[in-house]
Amino acid sequence: MTLHDDIVAMGQRALAASRQLALLSARRKNGILQSMADQLISDSPRIQQENAANMEAGRQAGLSSALLDRLQLTSARIEAMAQGLREVAALPDPVGRVIRRWTRPSGGVRPSGLQIVKRRVPIGVIGIIYESRPNVTADAAALCFKTSNAVILRGGKEATRSNSAIVQAMTTGGARKGLPADAIQFIQTHDHEAIRELVQLEGLVDLVIPRGGEALIRAVMEQTKVPVIKHYKGVCHVFVDESADPDMALAIIENAKCQRPGVCNAIEKVLIHEAIAGSFLPRMVERLQARGVELRGDEAARRIVATIKATTEEDWTAEYLGLILTIGIVPSAKAAVEHINRYSSHHSDAIIAASATAQKIFTDEVDSACVYVNASTRFTDGREFGMGAEIGISTDKLHARGPMGLEELTTYKYVIHGTGQVRK
């Protein structure tokens, strides 16, 4: 068998499994998830053993300590993974839910009297392509399974043995309670061609979700024949309006930049209304420099605080994922909107303002998935939004935008009941 044949066969098995998955009741699925969680716990020693081999190879390959930390599985982390599965089991199941139900008129222009139900159904087969953290394996598989989708997982090569052990625990535990074979499949090979083969499976794979760095996602986009939901990066802004409460603005900026700078909903840019820049900017610089943040700014900012470094054009679109922040001074809320619509990654952007007018301009006109007023962009997260879990965040506009929970892993179909109606 060639790699091509292998991946096609996986897709065909996944499609067959998806037909069975669509028929499982919520209760049955939740029992399977509980059994998967139990098995993760009882397989914990074996998973840690496999993980130790990945860790050793990672150290030899010179992975950074940050990456090694992301890779490592302790018994506490495996317990957290199992707990995650139990939480997914506890969430309401969107599959089968009626979105809308209506009856067409029996008289008038188009008198059919048909009864139409728009009903949530699984998408079918989902491919998940991700990088190093092995807990994504359990999370993604659980969310796809909960929504009755078959899933084909392709993780980072550093974590293959760990991921494989996790999948084995889930399928073994799940099978005991009736998990269909091939509902959760894992691509073992490190060959990059496997990704190309996977995203070419038009007609077998319905959706691909890549999770990882921009390079991974660009590679997927160049090769795909299958719909993809993604975000390339998070270039998030805070705009401090002239009407802002400066203390609130400082607290939000510090939180959005420093609380966890390596994530996509951390901010990379601050825009300040020129009317308050003279008083606000020096305070902000002091506060952020105390947290070790490197500050870059446009000319207007540097005229106010000389220690700010000069920006390049690239700074405005850069996702630093670290303690760097670029600062611009703008003449109005409208100008802030224009800047953000030009440079933002359309992920999460915030205004700090007391003025209802400025708030309205900002929320009406900023074309991003999540637009905040007087709050930190760090809240863009499925759990923080109350979705219960998150398969990823989309900066696309079709199907799903912003945090994607269970509902976003479903589609719908129309079921139409008649009594013999024909079209005139």
Added chain:
Amino acid sequence: MTLHDDIVAMGQRALAASRQLALLSARRKNGILQSMADQLISDSPRIQQENAANMEAGRQAGLSSALLDRLQLTSARIEAMAQGLREVAALPDPVGRVIRRWTRPSGGVRPSGLQIVKRRVPIGVIGIIYESRPNVTADAAALCFKTSNAVILRGGKEATRSNSAIVQAMTTGGARKGLPADAIQFIQTHDHEAIRELVQLEGLVDLVIPRGGEALIRAVMEQTKVPVIKHYKGVCHVFVDESADPDMALAIIENAKCQRPGVCNAIEKVLIHEAIAGSFLPRMVERLQARGVELRGDEAARRIVATIKATTEEDWTAEYLGLILTIGIVPSAKAAVEHINRYSSHHSDAIIAASATAQKIFTDEVDSACVYVNASTRFTDGREFGMGAEIGISTDKLHARGPMGLEELTTYKYVIHGTGQVRK
């Protein structure tokens, strides 16, 4: 300017227009649509003149009479087009509508107290690629405009002068009431490269909807870097269960096959439960042969009625768009489902059955956009569903499935109001 530069410039102007469109009130937009309709009527002689030139060229190029009929614009057809715009004006505007509004808890595990609104917004810039009928120009432009999307239209070359005159009437009439420049743009050139350039405009064009034959849609799919919503074809089925009322089944099959055989929601296949095939099939053959339908069938069907032609494997996936029908005999509702899931285009499929069990198997398991019980598949249509209008029908599963109306031309964003919240 090269063609590439031309199309990029159109995309940039469309993006700029889309920002203005997003701010227009429903009332303003409806006034613009009325003014467009008025202008279509007053430009009717000029539009007919341009159309006469297209008709003459079409005759010289040897277009079939069916195609020439689709191409022709009479003053009645132009009035119908204007009436279509007035109907779109009368529809409710989905833009700005609140999909859901909730407040996060102030206590418990994640105590943010944030107020979250999920609000419908325009998609942005939409490309429509279509074939000969010029009325699509007015319909598509009106539906995109009503939802505050900028649109770039690319019609068939046979209709360029007609389409161009329609767009000119709409933009002239619209401008009088404040239509932003570049909100509706039309690609004049016949060069096929223009389509490639258009679908490569990642970051400028948010969605492409191709409407036309399978070859057009495949060409778009091979070149696109932009999300596409489409249907390749409509291979629709009727399954006649053993519990079917035979008279109802005959009436529905005749309607779904013969009432308008050239459209995507007409049926191409009938499956019959073996328990009733012996009595039902001869009646069906008689009824359809009287309407001039050519019948093809599997061996079991041909054993019952010898005059039925033999099928090839290609027959099962063929969209005839004419008076041909392929017939299969199946042992059960479950077997019918399996056949349909294998061969259907996932557009519209129907069961004729009195049995609630058979109905449930069929509606639960057939993986198509529209699944009918005891009604003709011909009802798959935005107007028949009560959407008021239709930009197309999707057999995709992401974003929109089945008939696409105004709502499907929107996306959403989250607007989050806080009082200074930061993430712990």
